[in-house]
Amino acid sequence: MNKLDISVVVPLYNEAESLPELAAWVDRVMRENGFSYEMILIDDGSSDGSWEVVEGLKAQYPAIRGISFARNYGKSAALYCGFAAAEGEVVVTMDADLQDSPDEIPELRRMILEEGYDLVSGWKKRRHDPVGKRWPSKFFNWTARTVSGIKLHDFNCGLKAYRRKVVKAIEVYGEMHRFIPILARQAGFRRIGEKVVDHHARKYGCSKFGVERMVKGYLDLISVLFMSHFGRSPMYFFGSLGTLMFLVGGGTTVWIIAEKLWKQFHDLPLRAVTDQPLFYLAILAVILGVQLFLAGFLGELINRGSSERNKYLIDKTL
Numbered sequence: 001m002n003k004l005d006i007s008v009v010v011p012l013y014n015e016a017e018s019l020p021e022l023a024a025w026v027d028r029v030m031r032e033n034g035f036s037y038e039m040i041l042i043d044d045g046s047s048d049g050s051w052e053v054v055e056g057l058k059a060q061y062p063a064i065r066g067i068s069f070a071r072n073y074g075k076s077a078a079l080y081c082g083f084a085a086a087e088g089e090v091v092v093t094m095d096a097d098l099q100d101s102p103d104e105i106p107e108l109r110r111m112i113l114e115e116g117y118d119l120v121s122g123w124k125k126r127r128h129d130p131v132g133k134r135w136p137s138k139f140f141n142w143t144a145r146t147v148s149g150i151k152l153h154d155f156n157c158g159l160k161a162y163r164r165k166v167v168k169a170i171e172v173y174g175e176m177h178r179f180i181p182i183l184a185r186q187a188g189f190r191r192i193g194e195k196v197v198d199h200h201a202r203k204y205g206c207s208k209f210g211v212e213r214m215v216k217g218y219l220d221l222i223s224v225l226f227m228s229h230f231g232r233s234p235m236y237f238f239g240s241l242g243t244l245m246f247l248v249g250g251g252t253t254v255w256i257i258a259e260k261l262w263k264q265f266h267d268l269p270l271r272a273v274t275d276q277p278l279f280y281l282a283i284l285a286v287i288l289g290v291q292l293f294l295a296g297f298l299g300e301l302i303n304r305g306s307s308e309r310n311k312y313l314i315d316k317t318l
Helices: 020-035 050-060 075-085 102-113 131-148 164-169 178-187 212-231 234-265 277-302
Strands: 006-012 037-043 064-069 090-093 121-123 159-162 191-194 316-317
Touching: 006 020, 006 075, 006 102, 020 037, 020 050, 020 064, 020 102, 037 050, 037 075, 050 164, 064 075, 075 178, 090 102, 090 164, 102 121, 102 159, 102 191, 121 178, 131 178, 159 164, 178 191, 234 277
Parallel strands: 006 037, 006 090, 037 064, 121 191
Antiparallel strands: 064 316, 090 159, 121 159
8 A cells, every 4th residue: 555645634513515615625735736645534423414425525535534423522532533544644634614725735744744843733823713713712822832832823723734653642632632732742742833824714604612612721721731741640749749738737737736835834825726727727738738649649540541531432434
């Protein structure tokens, strides 16, 4: 089997109207540039007949492969399965709503192969989205850029290109698709670039993402940063914090009791240890310290060992 130049991975959810145009556009770009390719369409539990459209397109374009989920799992799940199936030298991800341009693919591939990048992320510098979507996205990207140290303007752009070994090394789950550059750097791939890409107005349907994605995004940002620093050794975080609280609480308790005994020995005025609020705060610190230490210990035992995290019920494949 000849090695494929490009794998185009496209997660989709209720995008039946846009799929024929997208498939024709990708095929035209690939033929014009002489690329061998596969286009992996992952139907994330659509209810509008998207899978039937994929089946029809498969007959028209042999390069198309399809994966259909039995229910909606989310974009990260779709990307995870698409990455597992991809066989191309360069893997390109893009959304199915025609807002990402397949015309960007040749340059993205060139940046990977000729400029030596492991990952190139698209930057929708000029966006055709409502203000209510643009400004929260700007703030979110600023936060991710600041805390991660990766100088990208648009972490959440669906149009990205990867060296094949990158997608085989990272694990995308939950809502982590927004932080793939962070996951890639965590896995040791530090050559991360950026390209300004065209962003088109949505032609069919409406956005499938609601306001809740911002809340999920920040929670996942905290998760991915924690996992990048302490994922393999949670005891470093919980154990250190727990030990500190235990020492502070224990030391305070000893000091309170010693002070009482000293005053008692010298016949000085004193009050009962249990009448002092500081005593209860010290005991609380000791208890929390022990709990945090145990949390770190349990985290070491679990250590991301869940065998069910990336198991998805795939209904059909092409």
